[in-house]
Amino acid sequence: MASESIAIGRLDAPARQIGEILHDWVTTVDHKKLGLLYIMYAILFLVIGGIEATIMRIQLIVPHNNFVSPQVFNEMFTMHGTTMIFFVAMPIVFGFGNYFVPLMIGARDMAFPRLNAFSFWISAFGGLLLYFSFVGGNGLYGAGNAPDVGWFAYAPLTAKAFSLGHSTDFWTLGLLVSGIGSIGTATNLIATVLCLRCPGMTLGKMPLFAWMNLVMAGLVLLAVSPLTAAQVMLSLDRYLGAHFFDTQAGGSAVLWMHFFWIFGHPEVYVLVIPAFAFVSEIIPVFSRKPIFGYPIMVGATVSIGFLSFLVWAHHMFTVGMNSYANSFFAISTMLVGVPTGIKIFNWIATMWGGKIRFGTPMLFCIAFLLQFLIAGLTGIMLSVAPFDWQLGNSYFVVAHFHYVIVGGILFGLFGAFYYWFPKMSGRMYNDALSKWHFWLFLIGFHLTFDFMHIPGLLGMPRRIYTYEPGRGWDVWNLIVTIGVFFQGAGILIFVGNLLWSSLKGKFAGNDPWDAWTLEWSTASPPPEYNFATLPTVNSRRPLWDIKHPEDPD
Amino acid sequence: MSSMDAQPVVEKSGLDTVKLPAPTAWPIAMAFGVTLLSAGLVTSETVSILGGILAVAGAVGWFLDVLPHEKHVSVPVEEEAGVVAVSRRKVERLPVAPELARALLPLETYPISAGVKGGLAGAVAMAVLACLYGIVNQGSIWYPINLLAATIYGQSMALTPATLTGFHLDSFLLACLLHLITSLLVGLMYGAMLPMFPRRPILLGGVIAPVMWSGLIHNILGFINPLLDQKIDWLWFVASQFAFGIVAGLVVVKQARVRTRQVLPFAMRAGFETSGGAGGTRSKENP
Numbered sequence A: 001m002a003s004e005s006i007a008i009g010r011l012d013a014p015a016r017q018i019g020e021i022l023h024d025w026v027t028t029v030d031h032k033k034l035g036l037l038y039i040m041y042a043i044l045f046l047v048i049g050g051i052e053a054t055i056m057r058i059q060l061i062v063p064h065n066n067f068v069s070p071q072v073f074n075e076m077f078t079m080h081g082t083t084m085i086f087f088v089a090m091p092i093v094f095g096f097g098n099y100f101v102p103l104m105i106g107a108r109d110m111a112f113p114r115l116n117a118f119s120f121w122i123s124a125f126g127g128l129l130l131y132f133s134f135v136g137g138n139g140l141y142g143a144g145n146a147p148d149v150g151w152f153a154y155a156p157l158t159a160k161a162f163s164l165g166h167s168t169d170f171w172t173l174g175l176l177v178s179g180i181g182s183i184g185t186a187t188n189l190i191a192t193v194l195c196l197r198c199p200g201m202t203l204g205k206m207p208l209f210a211w212m213n214l215v216m217a218g219l220v221l222l223a224v225s226p227l228t229a230a231q232v233m234l235s236l237d238r239y240l241g242a243h244f245f246d247t248q249a250g251g252s253a254v255l256w257m258h259f260f261w262i263f264g265h266p267e268v269y270v271l272v273i274p275a276f277a278f279v280s281e282i283i284p285v286f287s288r289k290p291i292f293g294y295p296i297m298v299g300a301t302v303s304i305g306f307l308s309f310l311v312w313a314h315h316m317f318t319v320g321m322n323s324y325a326n327s328f329f330a331i332s333t334m335l336v337g338v339p340t341g342i343k344i345f346n347w348i349a350t351m352w353g354g355k356i357r358f359g360t361p362m363l364f365c366i367a368f369l370l371q372f373l374i375a376g377l378t379g380i381m382l383s384v385a386p387f388d389w390q391l392g393n394s395y396f397v398v399a400h401f402h403y404v405i406v407g408g409i410l411f412g413l414f415g416a417f418y419y420w421f422p423k424m425s426g427r428m429y430n431d432a433l434s435k436w437h438f439w440l441f442l443i444g445f446h447l448t449f450d451f452m453h454i455p456g457l458l459g460m461p462r463r464i465y466t467y468e469p470g471r472g473w474d475v476w477n478l479i480v481t482i483g484v485f486f487q488g489a490g491i492l493i494f495v496g497n498l499l500w501s502s503l504k505g506k507f508a509g510n511d512p513w514d515a516w517t518l519e520w521s522t523a524s525p526p527p528e529y530n531f532a533t534l535p536t537v538n539s540r541r542p543l544w545d546i547k548h549p550e551d552p553d
Numbered sequence B: 001m002s003s004m005d006a007q008p009v010v011e012k013s014g015l016d017t018v019k020l021p022a023p024t025a026w027p028i029a030m031a032f033g034v035t036l037l038s039a040g041l042v043t044s045e046t047v048s049i050l051g052g053i054l055a056v057a058g059a060v061g062w063f064l065d066v067l068p069h070e071k072h073v074s075v076p077v078e079e080e081a082g083v084v085a086v087s088r089r090k091v092e093r094l095p096v097a098p099e100l101a102r103a104l105l106p107l108e109t110y111p112i113s114a115g116v117k118g119g120l121a122g123a124v125a126m127a128v129l130a131c132l133y134g135i136v137n138q139g140s141i142w143y144p145i146n147l148l149a150a151t152i153y154g155q156s157m158a159l160t161p162a163t164l165t166g167f168h169l170d171s172f173l174l175a176c177l178l179h180l181i182t183s184l185l186v187g188l189m190y191g192a193m194l195p196m197f198p199r200r201p202i203l204l205g206g207v208i209a210p211v212m213w214s215g216l217i218h219n220i221l222g223f224i225n226p227l228l229d230q231k232i233d234w235l236w237f238v239a240s241q242f243a244f245g246i247v248a249g250l251v252v253v254k255q256a257r258v259r260t261r262q263v264l265p266f267a268m269r270a271g272f273e274t275s276g277g278a279g280g281t282r283s284k285e286n287p
């Protein structure tokens, strides 16, 4: 980011030099540049996905609104969900993993640098292919149709008979292609963490960030594979007349649901475990205390990863499974609350008695704790099968998972952005603007997603493009939409702050937070080779040991 | 390490350059090829053919980057930018255990035997009160025992009001077993949890915990023991829960505490040997 921005700032830079810089970025195999590419690509799609959400909320601001047509509304919720999960959240967590896992374990690069480049570019091209459907896709309503079958694309809606043209195929192929990149990056992260740790860094001394990225990468390998298999089966159905999901020819529509959700549920953990990783690094540093219960945190992360593969059918309670399946998935879902609760207690115990500094990264982490707790509680409510029969596919569910993804994952991500921005750019962000971002986004988040629970409880189904007045939904939908504009303002300030500060911010130095992990021992931004001499560590907090030789860990 | 794909090698001579994998355009070419290959399915075959050619060309170019020898660039090492330093040299400690370098909480805990003793003592106290209720209210010591057995014994549902007050060996044995196991488990939980809430053990163990599980039982009793649910006298029931909690709590806190072992790594305290587990010791092993 920095080298690029300096070049842009120099007005007399010859055109050839800009071309060279572009060439550098396209051919790079450096994990830091690829990490930044992942992150910048994801921020671009974050803005696009946010615009899609805004269009939906404007349509729903009053009953009988005609801001967009029902067809466009279907495309918006399909593309919003697909974009945010596959082309925002995943690339961002891969970007942070890519950038910081090698730095934190004292390595010079990822284990497979060229595979790393390949994985990024194929994921990026997958996103472009999906969005090409807006121009090139032809669907039920003629040319220029984006996919409109919902982000989980249930059968038989995706069958050739109900989804004409190619818009659904764009969805299938976009995810298939970007899934190749996800598998590549996950393999790369696992190999890096297991094989490239610096001398002295045993698994038990590895930063929690690296541990959690390891678990996340394992989940990606296991979760993306069934999704890819399902996409291939769907393509066979659509192109070659196979009948995997065609109930009239002996196939099964429920089979698709099982395939999709055995990917879909672990996917939530693929995204939230990196958020746990950010919080587990930021809270200790900003509380001036080592993390409470390190081994328990590792154990809880591994058991969350394990449990996440036993709960997928809680997304299918309303399908009508037998009572044994309902009980099993209800109980296994409630079990997830145990390791998650342990983590929340450990983070609070880390803060307890500490000298807490309320910097912006810490503010986002504290909000994360509270919001993730509430998200977990509504999750446990929905895990009770009869409760889910009432509220499945209502706005209560939409509010619940946005509490997880926005209130949990996105708040964790914002914390990570502010915490590591000085390392990535070499400059400090503007503190006042970052506080504006925090408060605007916090208010907007709560306006939107707290109040979104209520129309859900009152029976408003998700994915409807408009509604009758006088059902008690009107005022709640108005408040929900107003919150969106607060969030949008927060995001604009955030992006503006990052752009402005990477050019004009004051220099950060190597270690602005007085932190303890290895990335803060090298320059900001780190040189291409990361460390001139590979470090040797003796404890979980190598920089603490250097700073306090009389009192090592 | 040299077997890994492109793990950079440190040049031992003076460290003025570091070898890093050379930049290459072949991965992006291959990625674009694979994308076009599948994009052909929604456009036309020529796109797929073009993509296939590009993907193969990308793969071949990529292989030639690493075979027979991996391509490197030597990056000059710049002056190391500053050393790691801290402005605040003073370390403050939580006033928990000043004598320990790093304290594991709780500092002291009870041995497992304390939990067992507490559970057994609570069991006796609860049984005495329950039997007293049977004698005073129903004129039979067997009445509450028969009710309790109904939790796990379907035959109990067949008991009539007349036979409920009589002695039934099967119900008696099952009730004793159930009472003993539950009491032991709760006693063990007390042994584990009371050290974590050391201020008012009797308030927590004797009052708060019984109130909470009485509330839980009040809600679910219809499912787990319908017979007891019909016949229960909540005043006596809650009183016997308090009796259990207070006695078990008192017995547990009267036991001598032992120090939590502070320095051993978790893996060793948990009783298994690993290398590179959750170590806290200062060893110099290399991975």
Ligand SMILES: [Cu+2]
Pocket (backbone or CB within 6 Å): A264, A265, A268, A311, A312, A314, A315
């Ligand atoms: Cu789920």
